[in-house]
Amino acid sequence: MKRKNxxxxxxxxxxxxxxxxxxxxxFRKTTLMKKIVEAGKKSKMLQGKIMTVLFYEPSSRTFGSFxxxxxxxxxxxxxxxxxxxxxxxxxxxxxxxxxxxxxYSDIIVIRHPEVGSAKKAALVSTVPIINAGDGVGEHPxxxxxDLFTILSKFKKIDGLKVAFVGDLLNGRTVHSLxxxxxxxxxxxxxxxxxxxxxxxxxxxxxxxxxxxxIEAEKLDEVIKKVNVLYITRVQKERFSDLSIYENIKNFYIxxxxxxxxxxxxxxxxxxxxxxxxxxxxVDNDSRAVYLTEQMRNGxxxxxxxxxxxxxxxK
Amino acid sequence: MKRKNxxxxxxxxxxxxxxxxxxxxxFRKTTLMKKIVEAGKKSKMLQGKIMTVLFYEPSSRTFGSFxxxxxxxxxxxxxxxxxxxxxxxxxxxxxxxxxxxxxYSDIIVIRHPEVGSAKKAALVSTVPIINAGDGVGEHPxxxxxDLFTILSKFKKIDGLKVAFVGDLLNGRTVHSLxxxxxxxxxxxxxxxxxxxxxxxxxxxxxxxxxxxxIEAEKLDEVIKKVNVLYITRVQKERFSDLSIYENIKNFYIxxxxxxxxxxxxxxxxxxxxxxxxxxxxVDNDSRAVYLTEQMRNGxxxxxxxxxxxxxxxK
Amino acid sequence: MKRKNxxxxxxxxxxxxxxxxxxxxxFRKTTLMKKIVEAGKKSKMLQGKIMTVLFYEPSSRTFGSFxxxxxxxxxxxxxxxxxxxxxxxxxxxxxxxxxxxxxYSDIIVIRHPEVGSAKKAALVSTVPIINAGDGVGEHPxxxxxDLFTILSKFKKIDGLKVAFVGDLLNGRTVHSLxxxxxxxxxxxxxxxxxxxxxxxxxxxxxxxxxxxxIEAEKLDEVIKKVNVLYITRVQKERFSDLSIYENIKNFYIxxxxxxxxxxxxxxxxxxxxxxxxxxxxVDNDSRAVYLTEQMRNGxxxxxxxxxxxxxxxK
Numbered sequence: 035m036k037r038k039n040x041x042x043x044x045x046x047x048x049x050x051x052x053x054x055x056x057x058x059x060x061f062r063k064t065t066l067m068k069k070i071v072e073a074g075k076k077s078k079m080l081q082g083k084i085m086t087v088l089f090y091e092p093s094s095r096t097f098g099s100f101x102x103x104x105x106x107x108x109x110x111x112x113x114x115x116x117x118x119x120x121x122x123x124x125x126x127x128x129x130x131x132x133x134x135x136x137x138y139s140d141i142i143v144i145r146h147p148e149v150g151s152a153k154k155a156a157l158v159s160t161v162p163i164i165n166a167g168d169g170v171g172e173h174p175x176x177x178x179x180d181l182f183t184i185l186s187k188f189k190k191i192d193g194l195k196v197a198f199v200g201d202l203l204n205g206r207t208v209h210s211l212x213x214x215x216x217x218x219x220x221x222x223x224x225x226x227x228x229x230x231x232x233x234x235x236x237x238x239x240x241x242x243x244x245x246x247x248i249e250a251e252k253l254d255e256v257i258k259k260v261n262v263l264y265i266t267r268v269q270k271e272r273f274s275d276l277s278i279y280e281n282i283k284n285f286y287i288x289x290x291x292x293x294x295x296x297x298x299x300x301x302x303x304x305x306x307x308x309x310x311x312x313x314x315x316v317d318n319d320s321r322a323v324y325l326t327e328q329m330r331n332g333x334x335x336x337x338x339x340x341x342x343x344x345x346x347x348k
Numbered sequence: 349m350k351r352k353n354x355x356x357x358x359x360x361x362x363x364x365x366x367x368x369x370x371x372x373x374x375f376r377k378t379t380l381m382k383k384i385v386e387a388g389k390k391s392k393m394l395q396g397k398i399m400t401v402l403f404y405e406p407s408s409r410t411f412g413s414f415x416x417x418x419x420x421x422x423x424x425x426x427x428x429x430x431x432x433x434x435x436x437x438x439x440x441x442x443x444x445x446x447x448x449x450x451x452y453s454d455i456i457v458i459r460h461p462e463v464g465s466a467k468k469a470a471l472v473s474t475v476p477i478i479n480a481g482d483g484v485g486e487h488p489x490x491x492x493x494d495l496f497t498i499l500s501k502f503k504k505i506d507g508l509k510v511a512f513v514g515d516l517l518n519g520r521t522v523h524s525l526x527x528x529x530x531x532x533x534x535x536x537x538x539x540x541x542x543x544x545x546x547x548x549x550x551x552x553x554x555x556x557x558x559x560x561x562i563e564a565e566k567l568d569e570v571i572k573k574v575n576v577l578y579i580t581r582v583q584k585e586r587f588s589d590l591s592i593y594e595n596i597k598n599f600y601i602x603x604x605x606x607x608x609x610x611x612x613x614x615x616x617x618x619x620x621x622x623x624x625x626x627x628x629x630v631d632n633d634s635r636a637v638y639l640t641e642q643m644r645n646g647x648x649x650x651x652x653x654x655x656x657x658x659x660x661x662k
Numbered sequence: 663m664k665r666k667n668x669x670x671x672x673x674x675x676x677x678x679x680x681x682x683x684x685x686x687x688x689f690r691k692t693t694l695m696k697k698i699v700e701a702g703k704k705s706k707m708l709q710g711k712i713m714t715v716l717f718y719e720p721s722s723r724t725f726g727s728f729x730x731x732x733x734x735x736x737x738x739x740x741x742x743x744x745x746x747x748x749x750x751x752x753x754x755x756x757x758x759x760x761x762x763x764x765x766y767s768d769i770i771v772i773r774h775p776e777v778g779s780a781k782k783a784a785l786v787s788t789v790p791i792i793n794a795g796d797g798v799g800e801h802p803x804x805x806x807x808d809l810f811t812i813l814s815k816f817k818k819i820d821g822l823k824v825a826f827v828g829d830l831l832n833g834r835t836v837h838s839l840x841x842x843x844x845x846x847x848x849x850x851x852x853x854x855x856x857x858x859x860x861x862x863x864x865x866x867x868x869x870x871x872x873x874x875x876i877e878a879e880k881l882d883e884v885i886k887k888v889n890v891l892y893i894t895r896v897q898k899e900r901f902s903d904l905s906i907y908e909n910i911k912n913f914y915i916x917x918x919x920x921x922x923x924x925x926x927x928x929x930x931x932x933x934x935x936x937x938x939x940x941x942x943x944v945d946n947d948s949r950a951v952y953l954t955e956q957m958r959n960g961x962x963x964x965x966x967x968x969x970x971x972x973x974x975x976k
Contacts, residue, residue, distance in 0.1 A: 076710030082390030084416050095762050098740045102712050102766040105738030110419030112412045113427060113741060126621035129628075130639070134409050134620065137643040138416040306762065307754035314757075325758065329765040396704030398730050424733030426726045427741060440935035443942075444953070448723050448934065451957040452730040 041342035045156040045163045049174045049210045054217055061182050063338035063347050064331070071106060071334065079346045080109035084139040088131070089166070090117045090146040095306065095332075096166050096175075100143050103336035107346075112139055129158045136161045140344060144168075162343045170206055175339065176305055177210035179332040181218070183323060184262055186331070187301050191219030197256050199226040200266035200286055200311065202233040207305045208266060209237050216244045223247045224256045228282050231272060252285050257296050263288075264303045265311050288312040293319055303328055355656035359470040359477040363491045363524045368531055375496050377652035377661050378645070385420060385648065393660045394423035398453040402445070403480070404431045404460040409620065409646075410480050410489075414457050417650035421660075426453055443472045450475045454658060458482075476657045484520055489653065490619055491524035493646040495532070497637060498576055500645070501615050505533030511570050513540040514580035514600055514625065516547040521619045522580060523551050530558045537561045538570045542596050545586060566599050571610050577602075578617045579625050602626040607633055617642055669970035673784040673791040677805045677838045682845055689810050691966035691975050692959070699734060699962065707974045708737035712767040716759070717794070718745045718774040723934065723960075724794050724803075728771050731964035735974075740767055757786045764789045768972060772796075790971045798834055803967065804933055805838035807960040809846070811951060812890055814959070815929050819847030825884050827854040828894035828914055828939065830861040835933045836894060837865050844872045851875045852884045856910050859900060880913050885924050891916075892931045893939050916940040921947055931956055 040056045052060075070077050085104045089097055092115060101111050112135065128146070132155045135142050142159060144152050145166040152165030152172075167173040188194055196215060198208040202225055212233075215221045223245055225233045238247060250256055257263065268286050273279040288302065293316055296302075304312055304324040316322050341347045354370045366374075384391050399418045403411055406429060415425050426449065442460070446469045449456050456473060458466050459480040466479030466486075481487040502508055510529060512522040516539055526547075529535045537559055539547045552561060564570055571577060582600050587593040602616065607630055610616075618626055618638040630636050655661045668684045680688075698705050713732045717725055720743060729739050740763065756774070760783045763770050770787060772780050773794040780793030780800075795801040816822055824843060826836040830853055840861075843849045851873055853861045866875060878884055885891060896914050901907040916930065921944055924930075932940055932952040944950050969975045 074710065082388065082420070084419055086412065094742055094745060094759070098714065098742065098763060098766050101740050102738070105712055106710070110416070112415050114408055114412065116430070116744070117408060125623040127628075130621060131408070133639040134643055135412060137640075138412050138647050307758060309753040314755075325761040326765075329762055333766055396702065396734070398733055400726065424730070426729050428722055428726065430744070431722060439937040441942075444935060445722070447953040448957055449726060451954075452726050452961050 039342050039345070039348055041339065042345045043162060044343060045152075045159075045165075046174055046339060046343065047152050047156060047163070047165045048172050049177045049214050052214070052217070057178075057181070057214070057218065060178070060335070060338055060342060061185060063342060064182055064334045066347075067334040067337040067341075068330075071337075076108075077106065078108040079341055080104060080107040080344060083109040083141070083344055084112060085109055085340065086112040086135040086139040086142045087114060088117055088135060088142055088144045089115045090144075090151075092116070093145055093167065096145060096173075099332045100164075100166065100336055100340075103333055103340055106333070106337055107341060109340070128154055132159050132163075141340065164339065164343070167206075170204060172210055173206055174210060175332070175336055176207050177214050178339070179328065179335040180207070180211045180264070180303065180305070181214045182335050183303065183328045183331045184215070184301070185218075186327065187323075188261060191215060191221050193220065193222070194262065195222045195224065195260040196262040196264065197224035197226055197253075197260040198233070198264050198266070199253060200268050201231045201272060202227040202266070203231040204272070205266045208233070208264065211264070212237065212241060216241045221245050224260055225249045226253050226256055226286075227251070228268065228278070230278070231268065251282075253292070254285075254295065257292060259297075261297065261299060262301055262303065263296065265308075266305065267309060267311050286311060288316055290315045290319070293321070296321065353656050353659070353662055355653065356659045357476060358657060359466075359473075359479075360488055360653060360657065361466050361470055361477070361479045362486050363488045363528050366528070366531070371492075371495070371528070371532065374492065374649070374652055374656060375499060377656060378496055378648045380661075381648040381651040381655075382644075385651075390422075391420065392422040393655055394418060394421040394658060397423040397455070397658055398426060399423055399654065400426040400449040400453040400456045401428060401480075402431055402449060402456055402458045403429045404458075404465075406430070407459055407481065410459065410487075413646045414478075414480065414650055414654075417647055417654055420647070420651055421655060423654070442468055446473050446477075455654065478653065478657070481520075484518060486524055487520055488524060489646070489650055490521050491528050492653070493642065493649040494521070494525045494578070494617065494619070495528045496649050497617065497642045497645045498529070498615070499532070500641065501637075502575060505529060505535050507534065507536070508576065509536045509538065509574040510576040510578065511538035511540055511567075511574040512547070512578050512580070513567055514582050515545045515586060516541040516580070517545040518586070519580045522547070522578065525578070526551065526555060530555045535559050538574055539563045540567050540570055540600075541565070542582065542592070544592070545582065565596075567606070568599075568609065571606060573611075575611065575613060576615055576617065577610065579622075580619065581623060581625050600625060602630055604629045604633070607635070610635065667970050667973070667976055669967065670973045671790060672971060673780075673787075673793075674802055674967060674971065675780050675784060675791070675793045676800050677802045677842050680842070680845070685806075685809070685842070685846065688806065688963070688966055688970060689813060691970060692810055692962045694975075695734075695962040695965040695969075696958075699965075704736075705734065706736040707969055708732060708735040708972060711737040711769070711972055712740060713737055713968065714740040714763040714767040714770045715742060715794075716745055716763060716770055716772045717743045718772075718779075720744070721773055721795065724773060724801075727960045728792075728794065728964055728968075731961055731968055734961070734965055735969060737968070756782055760787050760791075769968065792967065792971070795834075798832060800838055801834055802838060803960070803964055804835050805842050806967070807956065807963040808835070808839045808892070808931065808933070809842045810963050811931065811956045811959045812843070812929070813846070814955065815951075816889060819843060819849050821848065821850070822890065823850045823852065823888040824890040824892065825852035825854055825881075825888040826861070826892045826894070827881055828896050829859045829900060830855040830894070831859040832900070833894045836861070836892065839892070840865065840869060844869045849873050852888055853877045854881050854884055854914075855879070856896065856906070858906070859896065879910075881920070882913075882923065885920060887925075889925065889927060890929055890931065891924065893936075894933065895937060895939050914939060916944055918943045918947070921949070924949065
């Protein structure tokens, strides 16, 4: 059965919007994009198309990834970092800014510190909006690239053991990815976090009918069991009682020594930037994918998403 | 008779430089550009050409519009926002900066807070300079897109009733556009402004032999008569006596209720950004073109201008 | 004999890495690039390739030159000025940033205030790194464009009389260029500088076996003899005793009057930006090349370098 492009002309706002079929379609196209880039092929798929990249807060990684994706497919860019200093300073609403750039471009990628801003943009826009992070809200393309990375490695999700480690209370990345994984199959989750930074009950409620969840405060037993170890940062600023932070912080740092306990078929992931959560001595471990596959998949997924949204793949 | 491209290799500094024939030529090409974009065609008209966009003050709208225009025609860009923090900080003169970028590109678009800066640039440049706003001086491409918007709607200028509303003293947009309109035909102007922000005598002197001018402080009678209602912002900061501002400010806000008095064939324009001068409830009125035709025409006019200046259309 | 492309896949970190054969190869390609641009030809040599331009300090000239070079050859760009405000602010290491952008692009051009940063980047990168200035370290593409400018004018280096003027202690440009010139032939150097800003002994030691060196504090005798007069800025801030600065500063300003003493076949060079070291009255002297050939050669050399590094010329 040929799958339909469910992305054509659609906004990409939240992982909640994707069906399993959508994801299967997108990842088949992502694999295609990977081949194009790896073969050094020139693609003109999006020639003549223009993408506005409207960033209200800095993020060179996501910014660069989208910009590369568009140009790898022959498209053009309106690169706008530091929007805060421009029209915003003149008092213009987000809605007016969006209606401006829908006139100049075929798709708008937006990053904004306020939750719901991408949705607000989508409500007035006639061109597709891609949410590239709306504060503590969502960052769906991060979750997509993470899921693609896991699927590429393990082929199937059923029975997969996935540990999320660090600040699971505030991490939009782990919330989104856990929901996507649960959509794809019967995954076993290990949520490893300090007590005050545990996965929100609301997310667990959404997941629990479909998956098994084990919660822990320490990593040393969990690391022996899991296929995927997904690390996020525990920020000092989250703790009102710093003695608690000092007590626990080292439990969440991935070292070479700790990696010795892990499975041979593990993959170690991180959304980056990292600030010490994974020791650099681990970077050359073949199981570490955060600076290699995971990063490159960000490019491929975004290429596929742009092409699908703009109707250039079927 | 085939019209000549009077733009080839020329600087675009001021609306004063355009003859009626120039404008007719340019707008014929603008219509062509509109068709290219609306049909989703790929154009390679400016392939191999590079445009420097040299912005000494932020303006994401004009910046994005030029950048899109160049790439829609296959050209490349050197996007330089925030010039103030670069060479300027090192003490370089504008002239040296211009002579640098004329070596790297085929055309330079400049925005600078000082009146006359674009002309200064043109004096030393061997490549065409486009003035994208020189402080309270001129912003000729804004006037061109405004005129094109009016012409597209009404086909001819003779007998057209055009109201300019708001700060007519400081608004470079209304000065330029009124001069262009007067060039094209026998227009009837209505200048609606608070006493302290009336159209300068100098501009009126330039216009008066060719057009009729009626001045008013209030909009409610004028709005019933006009074909074009062009709104600009009345800035609180212009008033030394704030009680005057408080008294009059509401006369210049366009509401749904006020629009009921307007003609069916009216078009409502605004150069943007707006900060309350037009209520958002008016946005969906089919006569409101500031977020639709007017904005898109900015792209088309700039595409035509780039192609004409670089000699790629005849 | 056909020369080999010694640049393929290589980092460009320091002028020390180039052999005479490398330079001959590169400049033959530079001449080719010059012809492409001057003929207004469209090149697709680097179509499908992406260059990241990672600037941790502002430099619109070098930034614009690389960006133009890449697009003149059909390639795409990830333009990142103001990196300091992005990932760096989040505490990410330079190494992680580099490993990110090697995933999104085929080559990375970096400018960073710290000496050795480009080398640090090259150590972790799988794609070529081009050093576009690492603080008081090196800026090899500046030296390359300077050498190409001299060679284009005089064809051979043997017997050429070259004066460097200004701050020879801190000027990375003059250090690099003097080393390159010494590689190419038997040049006669004149180092003209205030006592406290003389060429470092270390550089002179590297040069002295191959070239002749004359040092002077004043320019008026030297200017009569030389073929190349290369001016750099003497910064007030370098002097703890300002009376010394006041005494000497005028000796290093190039005026029309001073140029009357110079040879007819002289070329007057400056890396820019200038802040008064060369009077603007000299700009139209046909011997002044700093705003013309020297600047344009920056574009051509960088085009050749990108094409050679990415393996698109043989």
